[in-house]
Amino acid sequence: xxxxxxxxxxxxxxxxxxxxxxxxxxxxxxxxxxxxxxxxxxxxxxxxxxxxxxxxxxxxxxxxxxxxxxxxxxxxxxxxxxxxxxxxxxxxxxxxxxxxxxxxxxxxxxxxxxxxxxxxxxxxxxxxxxxxxxxxxxxxxxxxxxxxxxxxxxxxxxxxxxxxxxxxxxxxxxxxxxxxxxxxxxxxxxxxxxxxxxxx
Amino acid sequence: xxxxxxxxxxxxxxxxxxxxxxxxxxxxxxxxxxxxxxxxxxxxxxxxxxxxxxxxxxxxxxxxxxxxxxxxxxxxxxxxxxxxxxxxxxxxxxxxxxxxxxxxxxxxxxxxxxxxxxxxxxxxxxxxxxxxxxxxxxxxxxxxxxxxxxxxxxxxxxxxxxxxxxxxxxxxxxxxxxxxxxxxxxxxxxxxxxxxxxxxxxxxxxxxxxxxxxxxxxxxxxxxxxxxxxxxxxxxxxxxxxxxxxxxxxxxxxxxxxxxxxxx
Numbered sequence: 001x002x003x004x005x006x007x008x009x010x011x012x013x014x015x016x017x018x019x020x021x022x023x024x025x026x027x028x029x030x031x032x033x034x035x036x037x038x039x040x041x042x043x044x045x046x047x048x049x050x051x052x053x054x055x056x057x058x059x060x061x062x063x064x065x066x067x068x069x070x071x072x073x074x075x076x077x078x079x080x081x082x083x084x085x086x087x088x089x090x091x092x093x094x095x096x097x098x099x100x101x102x103x104x105x106x107x108x109x110x111x112x113x114x115x116x117x118x119x120x121x122x123x124x125x126x127x128x129x130x131x132x133x134x135x136x137x138x139x140x141x142x143x144x145x146x147x148x149x150x151x152x153x154x155x156x157x158x159x160x161x162x163x164x165x166x167x168x169x170x171x172x173x174x175x176x177x178x179x180x181x182x183x184x185x186x187x188x189x190x191x192x193x194x195x196x197x198x199x200x
Numbered sequence: 201x202x203x204x205x206x207x208x209x210x211x212x213x214x215x216x217x218x219x220x221x222x223x224x225x226x227x228x229x230x231x232x233x234x235x236x237x238x239x240x241x242x243x244x245x246x247x248x249x250x251x252x253x254x255x256x257x258x259x260x261x262x263x264x265x266x267x268x269x270x271x272x273x274x275x276x277x278x279x280x281x282x283x284x285x286x287x288x289x290x291x292x293x294x295x296x297x298x299x300x301x302x303x304x305x306x307x308x309x310x311x312x313x314x315x316x317x318x319x320x321x322x323x324x325x326x327x328x329x330x331x332x333x334x335x336x337x338x339x340x341x342x343x344x345x346x347x348x349x350x351x352x353x354x355x356x357x358x359x360x361x362x363x364x365x366x367x368x369x370x371x372x373x374x375x376x377x378x379x380x381x382x383x384x385x386x387x388x389x390x391x392x393x394x395x396x397x398x399x400x401x402x403x404x405x406x407x408x409x410x411x412x413x414x415x416x417x418x419x420x421x422x423x424x425x426x427x428x429x430x431x432x433x434x435x436x437x438x439x440x441x442x443x444x445x446x447x448x449x450x451x452x453x454x455x456x457x458x459x460x461x462x463x464x
Contacts, residue, residue, distance in 0.1 A: 012293075014270065015298070047321065110401070113404060114404065114405075115375060117323065119202070119203045120202045120203065121201070144276060146276075184274070187240065190274060
């Protein structure tokens with residue numbers, strides 16, 4: 001199986017590469033349209049700032065390529081946010097795959113620290129009455145989050161986490177999957193999710 | 201609900217884990233990568249690796265170790281020790297670290313925090329603060345001026361007061377504060393809960409408590425009384441006095457939300 005990881009200017013791309021290698025998969029890290037289109041699976045990972053990332057993607061034509069992919073695609077963290085319509089981070093229009101807008105967390109009380117950093121549990125959220133295959137065997141488990149922006153619960157939400165209020169921990173629309181948390185840093189549970197993605 | 205984190209800390213010198221008491225008396229505690237893997241399997245929520253090597257050769261060994269950790273460990277980890285400029289941060293992040301921790305360099309040049317935050321984001325920047333309570337420990341809560349920040353692994357006192365410096369670090373955009381009480385470190389009589397609770401009430405970013413873990417009750421107290429977001433410890437884990445699975449089970453029974461044991 002050919003797994004491609006989108007190469008762009010976001011941080012921490014290598015951690016997803018390492019996670020796949022631990023599972024015995026040798027991914028290719030690429031920004032080539034041809035390589036991305038011909039891969040069986042594409043992972044769009046990252047950590048960083050939305051407006052800088054989206055400008056980079058546009059300059060390199062990666063925005064159109066990602067939108068046009070037809071194989072299973074997995075966005076992680078900033079990847080999930082960039083797959084939405086618009087982000088409050090840098091007030092920027094994003095890829096528009098998910099019909100949702102990215103918001104900044106606003107604390108309701110002093111205890112609401114931002115970023116939302118650490119392990120929190122995910123609950124499956126079956127909007128369309130169909131359980132997400134990405135989260136097969138995973139419900140109520142803890143996964144690792146690091147983020148200051150979030151996607152509100154919407155029609156594409158497949159898992160919800162509660163921090164300040166419920167938000168989208170995982171999403172899906174057609175062949176596009178996404179997680180706000182980092183499966184590559186979420187121990188055995190995260191590995192299960194990556195494994196599910198490869199087996200979709 | 202966001203879980204309270206348990207973080208083993210590995211002090212690394214020339215590629216080996218060591219742990220001292222009150223920043224002195226180094227003792228051997230094994231291979232850092234193997235120890236990190238063991239803790240990860242046991243349910244540690246994050247790991248911290250601190251490079252306490254002085255030599256150039258030792259620093260290269262540390263960077264190699266960071267790469268091995270990144271390849272083999274599937275939970276987040278922070279690295280610190282000797283990071284004093286953006287290029288050091290870049291090197292550690294490209295070796296695969298999730299976060300970096302700065303201490304003396306931030307006290308010497310606070311602007312470094314802003315630089316790291318604007319280049320790599322808040323989530324990457326942990327600021328470690330070593331502070332010492334001057335005078336009577338019983339007055340811990342009464343006088344703001346008595347907690348002094350120290351440079352160079354607790355060797356050089358500064359003019360900085362813990363609470364003022366922590367506030368500044370917070371406002372400059374750091375992602376977390378790792379506060380070590382030098383009075384409590386290595387003594388195993390509990391964390392500095394009064395100072396921690398005060399930090400929690402003044403800051404808008406998470407605080408990792410360090411220094412003083414001796415018994416499982418100390419962890420309960422640091423979360424319940426110190427309102428810490430995470431607790432860091434070294435020797436109680438390295439020398440097997442407290443097992444992470446038992447600790448988590450105990451904390452759950454005490455009503456503290458921690459990540460459940462790892463499925464096998």
